[in-house]
Amino acid sequence: MTMRTQWRDRYRDGFFLAPMVRVGTLPMRLQAQQYGADLMWGPEIVDKSIVGSERVVDDKTGVIAYVKGGKDIFTTHPSERQKVIFQMGSAAPETALTAAKHIEQDVSGIDLNCGCPKRFSIQGGMGAALMADPPRLCSILDVLVKNIDLPITCKIRVFDNIEKTLDLVRQIAATGISALTVHCRTKNMRPHEKAMWNRLNDVVSELPDLPIILNGDIFEYADVQRAREETGATSVMTARGAAANPSIFRSEGMLPAMDAAREYTKFAVRTSNSFVNTKYTLVQMYPETKSEQFSVLRSVRSYKEMCEAMGLSEFYESEGAALIHSRAEPSSAPSSNKRPTQPIDSADLLKRAKV
Ligand SMILES: Cc1cc2nc3c(=O)[nH]c(=O)nc-3n(C[C@H](O)[C@H](O)[C@H](O)COP(=O)(O)O)c2cc1C
Incomplete structure (x- = not known):
């Protein structure tokens, strides 16, 4: 079996975490992995x-951080x-090749975003x-495929016109x-308009050897099988479903959203994720937006306060405080009682968060 065929196999029959700016950072990916995601896009x-x-x-x-101008550009x-x-x-x-060469030692594949409709992307x-x-x-794909020793993939949207879509996917x-x-x-x-799964059947038939990953409107585990049956795509990817409750990847059923949110907070602390990023993601995920606790969460200014709001004070004091590094907390954060600690084993991160 050639390397290329083996690479393709990794993308078949999977349930994947979709790329999400701000939301799909390290803690979300580790949590998705823990719950059963087969691959996670950053x-x-x-x-x-x-x-x-x-x-x-x-x-x-x-944690491995790629840092520029004092900011974490990517962490893994x-x-x-x-x-x-x-x-x-x-x-x-x-530029794509230079970037891919810089990061390749720490990742398992490189994907090119060809679907973002935001003005910032289009203008650039x-x-x-x-x-x-x-x-x-x-x-861009060509240079990456020829020069990077990792699988290269890309993510597109569909055109209104199916022939135009098929012409693009062939190329x-x-x-x-x-x-x-x-x-x-x-x-x-x-995003609220229904994803047109029926547009995928022709793409799947056109490219029988290439794994095609369906994305759009996968909100629960049962949708995965339905999408496979309706479209012939073997793999499926979810974005908002995971952002609302990362335990969507559990084959045995989703956890209550509040439990998943609490678990997310622990992953964020254990990876010393940027506080601002963690708070943003947690606020999107928090299920009870009318509650007093939600107002408290929205006002927190440090990991200490966040853990208190999430009922995780003991976890923070016994384990979390010592792990948060200075880049993670906002500069305005109230000072915390940081203590020195032993380095933690990489496999331990997942083990400790078992639910
Ligand atoms: C918060 C957020 C951030 C996103 N960022 C990206 C991104 O960085 N790259 C990308 O290709 N798509 C991005 N998307 C689009 C999703 O990957 C996905 O294509 C879209 O949300 C449809 O999937 P869904 O119906 O499962 O949400 C983003 C979507 C959301 C909600």
Whole structure:
């Protein structure tokens, strides 16, 4: 079996965490992995941002951070090394290649975002702008496939016109990528509009050898099988379903959202994730938005206060406080009682969070 065939197999028959800016950072990915996600995509990171960043390993948590201008551009952990896909925004093959070379030692695949409809992406010639410029899109994939020793994939949306979609996917497949994710909405469709799964059948028939990953409107585990049956796609990816409750990946059923939110907080503390990022994600996830506790959560200014609001004070005092490093807390955070600690084993991170 060739390496390329083996790579393709990783993308078949899976249930994956979709790329999500801000939300799909390290704690969410580790939690998704713990609950059964087969692969986890990181949030889109623009190639220029990762180029020139410094790789810093935190000896307390084992977290690997790519830091630039004092900010964590991308963080990962050895315990997700076999499953994390780095998603890149790019408009130029040379910069994409430099970025991929910089990050390849710590990730398991590289994905090109060709579906983002945001103005920032389009104006920079990235995201959905690449779908309007197939030669450029394919030149980026081509250079990555030829020069990076990892599986290369990409994520697109559909066009209104099926022939146009099929023409694009044929060109993309010819670059030799290992899988293709199709978000079953057009560039102009809003997230609340129903994803058009029926558009995928033709893509699956057109490219029988390439794993096609369905994305759009997977909100519970039962949707995975339904999507497979209706479209013929063997793999499925969820974004908002996981953002609302990361335990969507559990084959034995979702946990109550509050339990998943509490578990998420622990993963964030154990990886010393940026407080601002953790709070943002937690607020989206918190199920009881009318409650007094939710107002308290919205006002917290440090991990100590966050853990108190989540009923995790004991966890924070016994374990968490010692793990939070200075880049993670906001500069305005009230001082905490940090203590020195032993470095923790990478496999231990997952073990400790068993639910
Ligand atoms: C908060 C958020 C951030 C997102 N960021 C990205 C991103 O970085 N890259 C990307 O390709 N898609 C991004 N998306 C789109 C999702 O990956 C996905 O295509 C879309 O939400 C449809 O899937 P869903 O119906 O399961 O939510 C984002 C979506 C959300 C809700």
